[in-house]
Amino acid sequence: MDDVRFRGTPSSGVVETAASEVFVVELAEFSGPLDLLLSLIRDEQIDIYDIPIARIAEQFLARISTLKLDEAADYLEMAARLVRIKAQMLLPRREGEDVWDDPRAELVRRLLEYQQVREVVNVLERRSEERRGRFARAYTQQAVQLPVAGPLRISLPELLSAVDRVLRLAKKPHIHDVIPRALDVDGAIGIVRALLAIRAHAHWKDVVPKKAEPWEVLSLLLALLELAKLGELRLLQPRPFAAFEINRDSSSEAA
Amino acid sequence: MTPLAKLLEAALFASAVPVPADALRVMAAHADDGESTLESALAELRDHYDNEGHGVELIEVAGGWQILTRPEYTEAIERAQLAARPQRLSAAALETLAIIAYRQPIGRAEIEEIRGVGAGAILKSLNERGLIDITGRGEGLGRPLLYGTTPSFLEQFALRHLEELPRADELAIALRAPRPATPTSVATTKDNGEAPPRAD
Numbered sequence: 001m002d003d004v005r006f007r008g009t010p011s012s013g014v015v016e017t018a019a020s021e022v023f024v025v026e027l028a029e030f031s032g033p034l035d036l037l038l039s040l041i042r043d044e045q046i047d048i049y050d051i052p053i054a055r056i057a058e059q060f061l062a063r064i065s066t067l068k069l070d071e072a073a074d075y076l077e078m079a080a081r082l083v084r085i086k087a088q089m090l091l092p093r094r095e096g097e098d099v100w101d102d103p104r105a106e107l108v109r110r111l112l113e114y115q116q117v118r119e120v121v122n123v124l125e126r127r128s129e130e131r132r133g134r135f136a137r138a139y140t141q142q143a144v145q146l147p148v149a150g151p152l153r154i155s156l157p158e159l160l161s162a163v164d165r166v167l168r169l170a171k172k173p174h175i176h177d178v179i180p181r182a183l184d185v186d187g188a189i190g191i192v193r194a195l196l197a198i199r200a201h202a203h204w205k206d207v208v209p210k211k212a213e214p215w216e217v218l219s220l221l222l223a224l225l226e227l228a229k230l231g232e233l234r235l236l237q238p239r240p241f242a243a244f245e246i247n248r249d250s251s252s253e254a255a
Numbered sequence: 256m257t258p259l260a261k262l263l264e265a266a267l268f269a270s271a272v273p274v275p276a277d278a279l280r281v282m283a284a285h286a287d288d289g290e291s292t293l294e295s296a297l298a299e300l301r302d303h304y305d306n307e308g309h310g311v312e313l314i315e316v317a318g319g320w321q322i323l324t325r326p327e328y329t330e331a332i333e334r335a336q337l338a339a340r341p342q343r344l345s346a347a348a349l350e351t352l353a354i355i356a357y358r359q360p361i362g363r364a365e366i367e368e369i370r371g372v373g374a375g376a377i378l379k380s381l382n383e384r385g386l387i388d389i390t391g392r393g394e395g396l397g398r399p400l401l402y403g404t405t406p407s408f409l410e411q412f413a414l415r416h417l418e419e420l421p422r423a424d425e426l427a428i429a430l431r432a433p434r435p436a437t438p439t440s441v442a443t444t445k446d447n448g449e450a451p452p453r454a455d
Binding site: 031032033034035074077078110113114116117118119120121123124125127128130131132133134135136137138 | 326370372
């Protein structure tokens with residue numbers, strides 16, 4: 001039984017760790033696509049200024065597939081770049097065109113630049129070995145003396161006042177709470193319809209209850225406009241800023 | 256030894272990190288040892304260690320001075336577990352460090368452009384090891400963080416100052432100007448007969 005259960009776990013464990021960590025491809029052999037490319041060029045003893053792109057691209061692809069690196073974006077990006085340069089090299093050059101932009105130029109520039117970096121790395125490596133072989137006087141920071149935990153000697157009122165102090169510090173000033181409240185236009189339509197069923201005329205203040213919340217006022221306003229649009233009522237405002245009158249639209253009723 | 260040389264020895268012994276030359280100069284001024292200057296006292300101390308058979312030596316590093324054990328005793332010290340050599344950095348970390356050392360202050364995108372590989376994790380670990388630090392923010396989109404090397408970098412790579420790294424024109428291939436080179440400039444480099452890559 002144990003055996004069976006054990007066989008089940010490793011695969012799930014692998015999946016978990018792979019998902020929780022960032023996927024980083026770093027081979028001991030190559031520190032990146034440029035490194036791999038340089039090593040191919042070196043192995044083949046190729047002139048860096050005249051790279052046979054087709055051959056190198058092919059080898060690069062072969063290497064990253066044998067290295068099981070297909071998923072590594074950085075290597076794939078370089079592979080794509082090589083294939084693109086290969087394609088550009090195949091384009092026929094126009095007759096009489098004196099300036100030819102070598103599609104490999106940018107790659108050559110990057111390779112040369114990267115080679116410089118490798119050169120500096122050699123210097124740094126030598127220097128660091130030199131330093132690693134020597135020790136400075138070790139300075140150990142005095143460990144902080146942690147207070148020994150003993151029984152707490154404190155009275156209940158002291159404890160409560162301490163809690164109070166902490167809470168008062170912890171309490172954030174209450175400024176304003178925004179409570180999202182949906183408008184209830186359907187409900188308001190119901191109210192207006194019920195009112196108009198018994199009365200042909202009404203005023204704004206008949207519809208809006210006293211001490212109405214802003215959301216109620218807005219709901220009613222929208223309900224009135226909606227009903228006016230539907231032709232169930234007509235709104236009339238005798239003069240600017242006056243309370244408007246609500247009339248049941250008898251013409252629509254007749255229809 | 257002169258009084259000043261002895262004072263400097265004590266000061267350097269007391270410190271775990273290189274003592275900046277300025278700090279030593281202040282000490283020397285206070286000591287008021289009429290007959291010796293800071294330079295002569297340091298030279299005297301160095302000669303003392305070198306010529307009279309000592310297990311330590313005086314090293315000038317990171318803009319200061321430090322007493323270090325001699326390399327021939329490293330193995331024995333390490334075997335006795337009194338001290339341990341720091342871990343070597345990976346090739347990727349060294350490349351990143353090299354780029355920062357030459358191009359600082361430099362943003363992550365530019366480092367990635369040169370190496371052709373993402374640099375996030377490496378920058379973080381170099382920063383944790385105290386070799387690089389954030390020195391500011393760039394002008395570009397999103398105001399990227401800019402990195403530079405720290406004094407600890409100089410110390411761990413036994414450099415007195417950054418200028419001790421080979422100058423760009425001393426490298427087999429001259430370090431390009433920060434602006435992107437044009438195809439013509441690549442051609443020029445070739446025409447100048449600059450050393451082509453060694454085929455080793």
